[in-house]
Amino acid sequence: DSGVTQTPKHLITATGQRVTLRCSPRSGDLSVYWYQQSLDQGLQFLIQYYNGEERAKGNILERFSAQQFPDLHSELNLSSLELGDSALYFCASSVEGQRSTDTQYFGPGTRLTVL
Amino acid sequence: GQQVMQIPQYQHVQEGEDFTTYCNSSTTLSNIQWYKQRPGGHPVFLIQLVKSGEVKKQKRLTFQFGEAKKNSSLHITATQTTDVGTYFCAGLNQAGTALIFGKGTTLSVSS
Numbered sequence: 001d002s003g004v005t006q007t008p009k010h011l012i013t014a015t016g017q018r019v020t021l022r023c024s025p026r027s028g029d030l031s032v033y034w035y036q037q038s039l040d041q042g043l044q045f046l047i048q049y050y051n052g053e054e055r056a057k058g059n060i061l062e063r064f065s066a067q068q069f070p071d072l073h074s075e076l077n078l079s080s081l082e083l084g085d086s087a088l089y090f091c092a093s094s095v096e097g098q099r100s101t102d103t104q105y106f107g108p109g110t111r112l113t114v115l
Numbered sequence: 116g117q118q119v120m121q122i123p124q125y126q127h128v129q130e131g132e133d134f135t136t137y138c139n140s141s142t143t144l145s146n147i148q149w150y151k152q153r154p155g156g157h158p159v160f161l162i163q164l165v166k167s168g169e170v171k172k173q174k175r176l177t178f179q180f181g182e183a184k185k186n187s188s189l190h191i192t193a194t195q196t197t198d199v200g201t202y203f204c205a206g207l208n209q210a211g212t213a214l215i216f217g218k219g220t221t222l223s224v225s226s
Binding site: 002106 | 156163210213214217
C-alpha cells in the first residue's frame, strides 16, 4: 500500500459523458501527478500540481482538466468522453515535486471504460 | 520530441534464468528511475540512478546508468516467479518538469 488513494476503482460510462476521478496523496506529500495508461501508449504523464498550483503539463487533452484543493486532494475531470479515453488513470504523489530526484508513489488507479 | 525507448517489449524466461531490459533515451538524462508494475497493480518505485556510469544493486537486481547518461539497464539474476511484471524506466524531460516513461518490458517466468 503506497498511501495514495484513488476513487472510484472502476468507472463505466458512455461516450459524451463527463466523469471525475479523485486522488488523495500520501500524508505530507505536496505534489500530485496524473497519468494515463493504455495498452498502446504506455504510461503517459498528464499533469502535475504542487501545493494547489499547476506545475507541469504533459499530454493532457483540452477535454481534460484537473485541480488540487487546499487539503491537497486532487480531481481529474474528463469530459466529452470518447471510446479512446478508456484506460487506467493513475495518480501519484511525491513529497515536493520541485526536484528531479523525487520518488513518485502511485495509487491503485481508476479503470475507466467508455462504451 | 524526447523519447525513452525500452527493449524488449516482452520476455519470457524459465525460472532461474537471467533477464535484462534496456532503456535508451533520445536525449541526455539528468537521472533515470526504474519502476515495477505487477499484473493488475500499480507502478512501484525501485531505484533512481543519477551519476554517469553508476551501478546499483538490490539483491538479485543490478541497475546501470550509461556513461553518456542516455541509456540504462536492469539485470535480474536467477529470476523467480515473484519477478513477474512490467519494468519501466523513466527519465526526466528536458524542461525538468515531468517523467517520460518507456513503454516497459513485460517479464513472464515459468517454473
